[in-house]
Amino acid sequence: MKIVVIGGxxxxxxxxxxxxxxxGHEAIAASPSTGVNTLTGEGLSxxxxxAEVVVDVANSPSFEPQAVxxxxxxxxxNLLAAERAAGxxxxxxxxxxxxDRMPDNGYFLAKMAQERLIEGSGIPYSIVRATQFMEFLGAIADGSMADGSVRLPAGLFQPIAADDVAAIVAETATGTPRGGHFDIAGPDRAPFDRIIARYLEATGDSRSVVSDPQARYFGGTVVETSLVPLGEAIIGRISLDSWLGAHRPA
Structure with missing residues (x-):
């Protein structure tokens, strides 16, 4: 089966x-570097x-609300129009x-707009909603520094490893369209500050971590369950401790 991966x-x-x-599939890694540009439509047709399947895992180069x-x-x-033309x-x-639970988060609102386009496209679809990736824990800590400490929202956090995300996305791409969305998350759920503190300790980072109810996440207000699945979810196989062990500095 030919499968085109946007953001490949x-x-x-x-x-x-x-x-x-x-x-055994013919998987095409499509990105501007390979001559496929979803913003201009170049190379899509x-x-x-x-191709039978298109997987879109591309991300915006800017997180500014209007740009994203x-x-x-x-x-x-552009993607959906080209997909309809290609069958x-x-x-x-x-x-x-x-x-759909953080109306003051500009990035999340942009993803909702993307989902609405997919839902109204007429193309059979599956939307995989993932929690934050373990690979971004360091960047989250760096971006949450204030007054000499890492200040994080007080809600729950359940990060998932990129390898697990990719495995579920690949399995979804070769399966039957779901006609809706489903959640995926990592095995470990704990308060946001505790997860980041575990990451910093494992990487030898001595920065202190503070749970701050006023802290925001990509500009959005976080309550206890804003960032974790509320119901059923597919849970990844890679635990936080296992991931940290594999990524611990030598």
């Missing part, structure tokens, strides 16, 4: 492409020729757990 050279995309190829909204709306419209049978998109 990124963190999740490169892993997804590798898994699909290992399973050529990439989609003969423009990215996902423009990219989504694509399954569109798989990677989104975020809690996207």
């Amino acid at each position: 050279s990124g963190l999740i995309g490169s892993r997804t492409v590798a898994l699909l190829r290992e399973a 050529e990439a989609f020729a003969g 909204l423009a990215f996902f709306e423009t990219s989504g419209r 694509i049978r399954h569109h798989v998109a990677l989104s975020i757990v809690g996207t």
